[in-house]
Amino acid sequence: MSDYLDNPAGRLLALFEAARTVDQGKVASAEWAGIFRVEHLSPQFFRAIANMASMASETRARIAEVEPEDHVLHLEHFGQVDNVIANFARSLNVNMGGFLEPLDNRSGEYALKLCSAILHRKRSEGQLQxxxxxxxxxxxxxxxxxxxxxxxxxxxxxxxxxxxxxxxxxxxxxxxxxxxxxxxxxxxxxxxxxxxxxxxxxxxxxxxxxxxxxxxxxxxxxxxxxxxxxxxxxxxxxxxxxxxxxxxxxxxxxxxxxxxxxxxxxxxxxxxxxxxxxxxxxxxxxx
Structure with a gap:
């Protein structure tokens, strides 16, 4: 699991890591419902998707605040994260492997790890034990x-x-x-x-x-x-x-x-x- 859950980038990373572990051949929406621990296509399911989109937006905004000079570099491959989240629009018709395809673990996923570490150091939300x-x-x-x-x-x-x-x-x-x-x-x-x-x-x-x-x-x-x-x-x-x-x-x-x-x-x-x-x-x- 992601090292840091005290910021939105770390929580996004944890969710994508969980998505990598499920059956990549099954319908993406059903697999995501299991990851979210909600009923498939329920109101809670769509709220969870909105929560992921919000985490991506918050990550961009916070990195720009704490790294005003280098944020463009840190977010260079973050568009891959946005593209994966956009795939929820077709998640009923694509398997999980196809859903995650835009997210390269050497670039987009690495960008999440980098942002998570930066926010942990500079803008931690704090955590409960x-x-x-x-x-x-x-x-x-x-x-x-x-x-x-x-x-x-x-x-x-x-x-x-x-x-x-x-x-x-x-x-x-x-x-x-x-x-x-x-x-x-x-x-x-x-x-x-x-x-x-x-x-x-x-x-x-x-x-x-x-x-x-x-x-x-x-x-x-x-x-x-x-x-x-x-x-x-x-x-x-x-x-x-x-x-x-x-x-x-x-x-x-x-x-x-x-x-x-x-x-x-x-x-x-x-x-x-x-x-x-x-x-x-x-x-x-x-x-």
Whole structure:
């Protein structure tokens, strides 16, 4: 596998290396579905293709930024990568060998290796440790299972949560396709969706999943911040430890406040009638 998965060039290289290992005589689209770990011709399949095109575009842009004088030289054979990705338009009608034909391992593939090494040194996105990814993935899958099973979420919120959690799960599960920035983006979508539709926060607070949801979102936020700033943290001897983002803290506080308010309301409802607003415990008919 590619040495560096902390940049788009390294992840593209990992995908092309995987493509070299499958049956070169079989239909390319079906083989790519297996590499992407998605259903053939599903919406996720086409999203994965778009993700590859985005990685190629990002690689070009970042190399131009970090190597302003030599980027043309580094990208001399990168057109081969673009040509292979363009082959997805005919992937139903060509075998994998034909699909990969434009990518020469001594030029186009070498350009990917070179770009990956340059970006690793000069523009690394940061990475999560394997055990940390696995731990976060377990937490997300457990939360997903809870969302599917609880009866206190309406259909819209349940469907939205499952969609967003699915994206986070895939970003954590497949480091050859998704980097730290993709995990961060998937996390931002769920946090942003709560900000723009505050009624979701109130409903989450009433649900049995509230505590676990907050815990998972905070854990993801801290992990992303740690991964993205690992070099600075190491240079500071651990003094600049990662902190939750302001927006995540805000969402956490709002959910917790709703939970407290709901708890207080429930306590009032459970008190005997005479105790409401009556510190002496006298009933409404007391003299």
């Amino acid at each position: 394997r055990d940390e990814r696995a731990s976060l993935l377990d937490q997300v899958m457990a939360l997903t299972d809870e969302v599917e099973k609880v009866s206190d979420l309406d259909r819209e919120l349940r469907g939205w949560l499952l969609l967003r959690l699915h994206d986070i799960r895939r970003a954590l599960q497949y480091p050859d396709q998704f980097g730290l920035v993709d995990i961060s983006n998937a996390h931002d979508l769920i946090i942003g969706g709560l900000q723009t539709k505050r009624s979701r926060i109130a409903q989450l607070a009433k649900s049995k999943i509230a505590k676990n949801f907050v815990g998972v979102m905070v854990a993801l936020d801290l992990a992303v911040n740690l991964g993205a700033n690992s070099l600075q943290i190491a240079q500071s001897d651990g003094h600049d430890s990662p902190k939750s983002s302001t927006v995540v803290i805000e969402i956490q506080n709002q959910i917790e406040q709703h939970v407290v308010q709901l708890g207080e309301s429930e306590s009032v409802r459970q008190l005997p009638a005479g105790q409401v607003g009556d510190p002496d415990g006298a009933g409404a008919g007391s003299k």
